[in-house]
Amino acid sequence: MKVLHVAYTWHPDPIGGTEVYVEGLCRELDRHGIASQVAAPWAGERRGRSEGPLPVHRFATTTSPNLSTLYGGGDAQAAEAFARILDDVRPDVVHQHAFSPACSVRLVRTAAARRVPVVFSFHSPTVTCQRGTMLQFGRTECEGIWDARICTPCVLDGLGLAPGARLLARAGAFVAGPALARSGWQGGALTALQIPQLMRLRTAATRELFALVDRVVSLSPWTTTLLLRNGVDRARIVYSPHGVGHRRSGATNGEPRRLPLGRGHLGRRDGGKGTARRLRAVARAPELPVEVDLFLVGPPEAMPVPADSRVRRHGAIPHAEVIDRLSRYDAVLVPSQGLETGPLVVLVALPAGIPVMGARTGGRGVRVGEGGEGGWWGRWRER
Numbered sequence: 001m002k003v004l005h006v007a008y009t010w011h012p013d014p015i016g017g018t019e020v021y022v023e024g025l026c027r028e029l030d031r032h033g034i035a036s037q038v039a040a041p042w043a044g045e046r047r048g049r050s051e052g053p054l055p056v057h058r059f060a061t062t063t064s065p066n067l068s069t070l071y072g073g074g075d076a077q078a079a080e081a082f083a084r085i086l087d088d089v090r091p092d093v094v095h096q097h098a099f100s101p102a103c104s105v106r107l108v109r110t111a112a113a114r115r116v117p118v119v120f121s122f123h124s125p126t127v128t129c130q131r132g133t134m135l136q137f138g139r140t141e142c143e144g145i146w147d148a149r150i151c152t153p154c155v156l157d158g159l160g161l162a163p164g165a166r167l168l169a170r171a172g173a174f175v176a177g178p179a180l181a182r183s184g185w186q187g188g189a190l191t192a193l194q195i196p197q198l199m200r201l202r203t204a205a206t207r208e209l210f211a212l213v214d215r216v217v218s219l220s221p222w223t224t225t226l227l228l229r230n231g232v233d234r235a236r237i238v239y240s241p242h243g244v245g246h247r248r249s250g251a252t253n254g255e256p257r258r259l260p261l262g263r264g265h266l267g268r269r270d271g272g273k274g275t276a277r278r279l280r281a282v283a284r285a286p287e288l289p290v291e292v293d294l295f296l297v298g299p300p301e302a303m304p305v306p307a308d309s310r311v312r313r314h315g316a317i318p319h320a321e322v323i324d325r326l327s328r329y330d331a332v333l334v335p336s337q338g339l340e341t342g343p344l345v346v347l348v349a350l351p352a353g354i355p356v357m358g359a360r361t362g363g364r365g366v367r368v369g370e371g372g373e374g375g376w377w378g379r380w381r382e383r
Contacts, residue, residue, distance in 0.1 A: 074104025133338025
């Protein structure tokens, strides 16, 4: 059997937890005699196939997507390039791990037209939440109903519109939204006026995605609940939690805890990960005896680090070394902005033998324990 995995990105670009998961899955499938290849978008012309133990195909994407493309319509250029990869690889199964403008429902349609079964893994709240956190108005956990009438006010709030302005934007959208969409004008107030129509497009694309795929892999109980709540057939949902493909090579640091406490944070330079918010909290407490090491993925300019002797920036840690490195710390910071299916850093913190600091929402609370064992928990707000 041959499986073609579709990811958000791939090496040499900065990768995240989804891509680490895909790499580990491919290794495990290989042990069972199942061959894997990867397809991932590339901003620009198609780079072709890179050979090696894991063949990788990069497909071209549009460099100037319009709002319709960004909000669910999908990238037609990417879908055409993906079709050529499908015809070349001829996989028995497509396993899509990403839902984005480049990895849209268009890819699923393309596979379905060739009668290739599609499995979709639900890795991130961004799959169904335009705001990306699954927190309604950035404050409380959302039920996750795929309904533009519910999502539109929250998205407008995320764009910084006050309640009165949100009402005006929604009212004006019924008059100006379709005309603006046809014109292609966007940016600022012009985008806000199109949000109601764009969210109808977004929710329709989400519903089509989960209607077309043959199986959905749920990595966390909250995603299973969300899928059932939106009418996805239980028989098509497979609950398969994250796993960790590496173990600690030696014992953890057995020395007594001492000041300053060492805390580590790993992750992408992404606003949704909450890194900047936690750094501001440390800066407001200059007397706090703590040392924070940041292992960040992505270009340094994407997240400036304050001039604080207690905070140190490092590059990404190779995944096989993460558990050993974490075992040297007193705690791992997981300040994610909302629900996650893992995240991966929580899974590697547990075998490293160190507690997790974060909000007990989504997959974090499930992984560490409903009673709070192995973690220091706090309440969460987006801002």
